[in-house]
Amino acid sequence: MSFCIRTLALVVTVLCQLAVAHGADESSKETPNFIVFLTDDQGWGDLGCYGHPIIKSPNLDKFATEGLRLTQCYSGCSVCSPSRSAILTGRTPYRNGVWRWIPSGSMYHLRESEITIAALLKKRGYETCHAGKWHLNGKFNSDEQPQPDNHGYDHWLATQNNAAPHHMNPTNYVRNRKAVGRMEGPSAVIAANEAINWLKGRKKSKTPFFITVWTHEPHLPIESAPEYMKHYANIKAEGIRQHHGNITQMDDAFGKLMAAVDEMGYRDNTVVFFTSDNGPEGSGKTGRTRGSTGGLRGRKRATHEGGIRVPGIVRWPGKIKAGSVSDTPVIGSDIFPTICEALGIPLPGDRTIDGTSLLPLFAGKEIQREQPLYWRNHLAPTQYRLGMRIGDWKIVGSDNLTSFELYNIAKDWQETTNVAAEFPDKFAEMRAKLIKHDATVLKEGPDWWKLDKPRNRGGKKSVEPAAGKDTTGDFDVVLGANITAADFGYSMSPQTEGLAFQKLEKPIKQTATIRLKYRSGPKTGTTRNGAVVIGSKPTNKDSFKIGTAIGMNQHVAFAGGWGNVGSVATKKASFEQGDTFQIEVKLDVSKGTGTAVVNGSMFKFVLPSNVKTIEYVGFYAKATTTEFSAPVVETK
Numbered sequence: 236m237s238f239c240i241r242t243l244a245l246v247v248t249v250l251c252q253l254a255v256a257h258g259a260d261e262s263s264k265e266t267p268n269f270i271v272f273l274t275d276d277q278g279w280g281d282l283g284c285y286g287h288p289i290i291k292s293p294n295l296d297k298f299a300t301e302g303l304r305l306t307q308c309y310s311g312c313s314v315c316s317p318s319r320s321a322i323l324t325g326r327t328p329y330r331n332g333v334w335r336w337i338p339s340g341s342m343y344h345l346r347e348s349e350i351t352i353a354a355l356l357k358k359r360g361y362e363t364c365h366a367g368k369w370h371l372n373g374k375f376n377s378d379e380q381p382q383p384d385n386h387g388y389d390h391w392l393a394t395q396n397n398a399a400p401h402h403m404n405p406t407n408y409v410r411n412r413k414a415v416g417r418m419e420g421p422s423a424v425i426a427a428n429e430a431i432n433w434l435k436g437r438k439k440s441k442t443p444f445f446i447t448v449w450t451h452e453p454h455l456p457i458e459s460a461p462e463y464m465k466h467y468a469n470i471k472a473e474g475i476r477q478h479h480g481n482i483t484q485m486d487d488a489f490g491k492l493m494a495a496v497d498e499m500g501y502r503d504n505t506v507v508f509f510t511s512d513n514g515p516e517g518s519g520k521t522g523r524t525r526g527s528t529g530g531l532r533g534r535k536r537a538t539h540e541g542g543i544r545v546p547g548i549v550r551w552p553g554k555i556k557a558g559s560v561s562d563t564p565v566i567g568s569d570i571f572p573t574i575c576e577a578l579g580i581p582l583p584g585d586r587t588i589d590g591t592s593l594l595p596l597f598a599g600k601e602i603q604r605e606q607p608l609y610w611r612n613h614l615a616p617t618q619y620r621l622g623m624r625i626g627d628w629k630i631v632g633s634d635n636l637t638s639f640e641l642y643n644i645a646k647d648w649q650e651t652t653n654v655a656a657e658f659p660d661k662f663a664e665m666r667a668k669l670i671k672h673d674a675t676v677l678k679e680g681p682d683w684w685k686l687d688k689p690r691n692r693g694g695k696k697s698v699e700p701a702a703g704k705d706t707t708g709d710f711d712v713v714l715g716a717n718i719t720a721a722d723f724g725y726s727m728s729p730q731t732e733g734l735a736f737q738k739l740e741k742p743i744k745q746t747a748t749i750r751l752k753y754r755s756g757p758k759t760g761t762t763r764n765g766a767v768v769i770g771s772k773p774t775n776k777d778s779f780k781i782g783t784a785i786g787m788n789q790h791v792a793f794a795g796g797w798g799n800v801g802s803v804a805t806k807k808a809s810f811e812q813g814d815t816f817q818i819e820v821k822l823d824v825s826k827g828t829g830t831a832v833v834n835g836s837m838f839k840f841v842l843p844s845n846v847k848t849i850e851y852v853g854f855y856a857k858a859t860t861t862e863f864s865a866p867v868v869e870t871k
Contacts, residue, residue: 267577268505269356270430271322271447271570272492274485275315275368275454278515279544280529281482287527291466291483294490295509301550302507303559303597307644308547309624310513311567313536313612316343316370318512318567319449323351323371323386325571325582325590327609329676333371334684335613339395341373343683344380350583352571354387356445359578362389364433367426367449369393376409384411392429398422398451401458402481405451421460423450423488431495448492453481455516457523460484478525503552506577508570511545532650536614538622538631539650543610555597563601564624566608569593587679609672613684618799623669630665636673637843638794638803639666653804656828656839666844697776697796700732709865710853712736712773723752723862727854732797736773736853739868743849747870749820751854753782753863754813765863766791767820767831768855771848779803779846780855781820781831785810790833792840797857804840808833824849 279285282292284299311321316337317328323345324331337343345351353363365388374380375395383391391411398405402422408415410429418425430446437444459480466483467476489509496502514535515526526534533539547565549555568590575582576592589606596602608624620634627645632638641655641662655662677684700715707720716733719726727733753765766782781792784800792804814834822829827842854863 266443269445273449277511278526280527292486303549305547307564309566313542321568325588327589344372351386357387365391366429401456403458423485427488427492452485474523506551508549510547514542655841710735711738724864728860736851750867752817754815766855806838
């Protein structure tokens with residue numbers, strides 16, 4: 236996938252006060268310059284200064300000692316194009332229209348009606364330059380859609396998406412609407428050198444400038460120059476050598492740009508903000524997709540921390556204390572209002588700006604947000620497509636806003652425990668705020684997202700099994716299996732998913748307790764899985780399961796089919812061959828919460844918001860012969 240929000244290595248260079256030697260005159264000393272350096276698919280843990288034990292990143296490690304290292308820096312999305320749009324506009328992607336990664340030739344683009352920071356600064360007399368990946372239109376280098384010059388850039392060297400055929404000697408760069416052809420060297424170094432040469436060649440050298448350098452590294456297809464791979468010669472796996480070498484390659488390009496800024500006397504007047512467009516690609520265990528999340532849950536495309544938390548470093552001599560560290564959550568859309576406040580430019584009043592100025596943070600003060608940190612990603616697993624963070628609390632939700640999880644990031648930065656049931660009031664508050672905020676965002680942006688159905692990754696459309704048979708006469712609806720009498724009461728042997736429902740005499744609207752026991756059939760040999768199933772309708776997609784996933788060593792609660800197993804709640808457990816399970820499920824349907832105890836092990840869960848009543852109760856199993864008892868239901 237060539238499309239994701241590449242590591243958003245933003246370098247916001249703000250020339251403020253005292254320019255050195257042959258830099259600017261008195262007027263330019265008072266006017267900051269800006270550089271946004273953005274990387275592609277670089278994970279939160281993909282730098283030495285973020286704890287990577289192997290990767291060599293000497294320039295960025297040194298840079299971190301000279302400025303402010305942000306430990307909770309977020310990209311605007313967990314894929315590429317949307318994150319880039321958030322940086323330039325200060326607006327969340329679904330609001331500014333770049334709701335998805337943009338394939339070549341597609342209709343999607345950053346509209347000219349959006350106000351970019353480059354265009355805003357150009358009107359203020361700045362000279363502007365972009366070098367590297369663009370990925371903000373489908374029809375690149377065409378009059379049919381806006382190009383970088385339409386968004387405020389005087390000079391640009393760019394590609395539509397990835398460097399082709401890879402990062403070495405790319406052939407697809409375009410400079411100011413003219414194809415360049417093959418260029419020698421690593422793509423990141425080419426982009427950095429373009430910015431350097433543009434800086435040195437400016438005729439109005441005393442004019443303030445704004446530069447964005449957006450590297451392709453370390454996005455696939457990864458290709459690293461031998462000089463950068465030599466640092467990893469003792470590593471046997473070529474994929475690791477290539478990936479780590481790609482980070483070092485990008486680091487060298489960054490170092491070259493910073494050295495040029497020093498040489499031209501701009502250092503003390505420059506705010507540099509470095510970040511990435513999203514988390515690392517792939518599993519991190521195969522091929523060249525070896526990026527690190529630093530232990531965070533999820534990776535690129537995920538709304539969990541590993542997909543959106545990225546490196547972020549800001550240097551501003553005289554304004555930011557060297558070697559400082561902040562755990563204040565910040566996001567890519569904060570760049571726009573930060574630059575505006577630094578220059579005294581009022582924010583556009585005819586649209587919502589989602590970011591907030593970081594100037595108070597640079598001075599060691601707290602920042603105040605009018606808009607919450609918010610993410611919506613069409614490529615995230617369906618059950619985790621949205622996210623919002625306010626303070627220490629983060630909520631993630633499904634695409635249809637029926638399933639949610641709540642995390643306290645300050646206490647659980649790896650998002651291991653959904654605490655929605657433990658903090659029902661906070662959960663209700665966050666859920667209501669997310670639903671309301673999401674509606675306002677979708678209403679303000681263009682309806683392009685309605686025209687192109689997002690992919691259903693992982694989330695997994697529930698398959699409805701065919702009707703089964705009940706030879707006992709005790710069940711009202713049977714799907715995907717035949718029910719026969721057995722020692723425990725009943726047995727089912729589904730090839731895929733099997734469900735047996737009994738219709739309750741009276742629907743459950745308040746509280747209830749459900750008990751049953753189950754085990755794998757005697758001929759199965761090993762314990763596999765089983766669950767209580769409840770629902771307002773006797774279908775797979777509309778029902779909710781609470782039980783055990785033996786092969787996963789977990790107790791689970793999930794809505795819909797097996798593809799969503801563990802999507803609502805999980806708890807680690809260990810099992811022995813031939814185990815018998817006794818489960819007790821306590822429900823409070825009015826509050827949308829529940830507790831399950833399986834063989835003494837307790838876990839909590841939250842019911843989907845569309846579960847208002849429970850009319851059917853029964854048993855569920857996946858691809859295994861299972862014996863189970865009749866469910867016993869007690870209501871108050």
